[in-house]
Amino acid sequence: MDEKILIIDDDVDTLKFVGMMLQKQGYKIFAAANGKQGLSQAEAEDPDLILLDVMMPEMDGYELARRLRANTLTADTPILMFTAKTQLDDKVAGFEAGANDYLTKPTHPTELSAHIKALLARSSKGKVSSTTLAGEKPSMTIGVIAPRGGQGVTTVTVNLGEALRIATKGDVIVAELRPGMGTLGPEMGEANPTVLTELLSANLSDLTRQKVHERLYTHKTGLRMLFGSVQAKDGLLMNTPARMEALVNRLSYLAPYLVLDLGAGLTPLTQKLLPACNILLVLVEPVENSVGHSRTLISDLVDLKGNRQMIHAIVVNRIRSDTPLNMTQMEELLGQTPLIVITPAPELLYTASRMKTTAIHTRPDSLTASQFTKLAAAMLDFEKHWGK
Secondary structure, three states: OOEEEEEOOHHHHHHHHHHHHHHHHOEEEEEEOOOHHHHHHHHHOOEEEEEEEOOOOOOOOOHHHHHHHHHOOOOOOOOEEEEOOOHHHHHHHHHHHOEEEEEEOOOOHHHHHHHHHHHHHHHOOOOOOOOOOOOOOOOOOEEEEEOOOEEEEEHHHHHHHHHHHHHHHHHEEEOOOOOOOOHHHHHHHOOOOOOHHHHHOOOOHOOOHHHHHHHHOOOOOOOOOOOOOOHHHHHHHHHOHHHHHHHHHHHOOOOOOEEEEEEEEOOOOHHHHHHHEEEHHHOOOOHHHHHHHHHHHHHHHHHHOHHHHEEEEEEEEOOOOOOOOOOOHHHHHHHHOOOOOOOHHHHHHHHHHOOOOHHHHHHHOHHHHHHHHHHHHHHHHHHHHHHO
16 A cells, blocks of 8 residues: 555644554555645645645635645645534535545544545546556666756757667657756757646646657657746746656656656755666766766765666766866766766757757767767666666
């Protein structure tokens, strides 16, 4: 049993007693002591059911239920009001506010459990299961990340995706998982991409593999893409990690290879997506301070991921300079040998952007194309070991 239940109640004794009881039954429990915390937890954790008290300070259960129903992320989440208010009018008000069920305190634990099971059973019929079918194999998922912005994460992501597509002659998906901070769409010919925002705002039951597959952008190279939006307000969707996890799960069964643009830093969203990645590529600039930042990021990723073999550094030298660190210095500062060095190619990248395509597609005979081809080969070699 892996259903998640959010309990919202200002009574600490109720939170402890009910929480412990449901944990013993196998549910994953989250708790909030007031309405504001409840709203935040509901958006962050995407629970399967919300157990809601009515009498709370500042925001009562009725108002909270109305806000949950007005939010697209929780509009369909079952709500069980569990309260000491026993009058018929109270129950009517609860149902009008959006509750699916109403149970008065005190009640026997068996009765509470029965109501929860019934609500979960009814709601699960409309949900799309992420369970895989027999014989299904998820994609090899590669996450690309940098310690800070402006280090070329998107450029590496899309060109690695194109190199994998050419090497395997198969389907590859590149996903820019940065709502409100996208740059890839305009670079590839989609001036105002909205698909990622729409998918993350849809009801979870509508987030099927088929729906996601239909909404992907097919570039002229054959690469499949999902763009982050350029509307700054969409950045609020970075606070919906459970929904993003579900989206990545759907993507991982739509192509043999999935390359994720994770952006910069270890945000809460990025940390939620780490388990989906089979390999993580950390970008490094050949400058001492930047190398230090990348080494710290690698160390944090190892702590979170628990497997250093899955985390590799890539040197990206975006600007021509006479003072970059040499490979020996890089290895000493990083504590590992980088997989590859991507040399500066500003003119090629500018031309590719103007032509709305990848650098590899623009100049397949270039040094940049050769470097990404080698990087793709390293990923495929890794897959041989990962697949065993």
